[in-house]
Amino acid sequence: DTGVSQDPRHKITKRGQNVTFRCDPISEHNRLYWYRQTLGQGPEFLTYFQNEAQLEKSRLLSDRFSAERPKGSFSTLEIQRTEQGDSAMYLCASSSAKGAGTLHFGNGTRLTVT
């Protein structure tokens, strides 16, 4: 169990640019989640994949956001035309379908939009 890996750890970008984040879940986990955390808040759900199927998207995920999990393994989260309000920690988590499905989180990608 190597844990959930996220890349990059930090990203600074100028408003209007596109950014893409990658998440590698725990290998035997078929469920993958993206959350966003802003200062003083808890993680907020963005989207959920079961294998390669994206089964739910939060209304927080505007049209500028897109997530993929093409082969049911790693996932990418892309933000187009970034805005200052997109500055946050983007957390990826994975879980198995067995038992209670406790989420295992990566260390996140901190995005700063200037």
Add this chain to the structure above:
Amino acid sequence: DQQVKQNSPSLSVQEGRISILNCDYTNSMFDYFLWYKKYPAEGPTFLISISSIKDKNEDGRFTVFLNKSAKHLSLHIVPSQPGDSAVYFCAARGVSGGSNYKLTFGKGTLLTVNP
């Protein structure tokens, strides 16, 4: 509308004493509750959980209590250690609308354990 509430942004305790972190929820469809611990620059780490069919779950120094009628849960840490200093998030999962995989988090409580 926040469905999971942690009303204490911070808590400070002395090493060796008990730490009690509280959490309230409003959605009666929540059936499973979890506590996560988060250190700076790291992702949240699972700590302990409890099903709605139980009222207590214990794991070493950590005990979670659930009062369903009051929609309240608490995390007890005994004895507290300086390494426990972190932000603690309460989270809940429900079966409403089939979303039995999605966690709803509170805002967190910063615990500081003083040597």
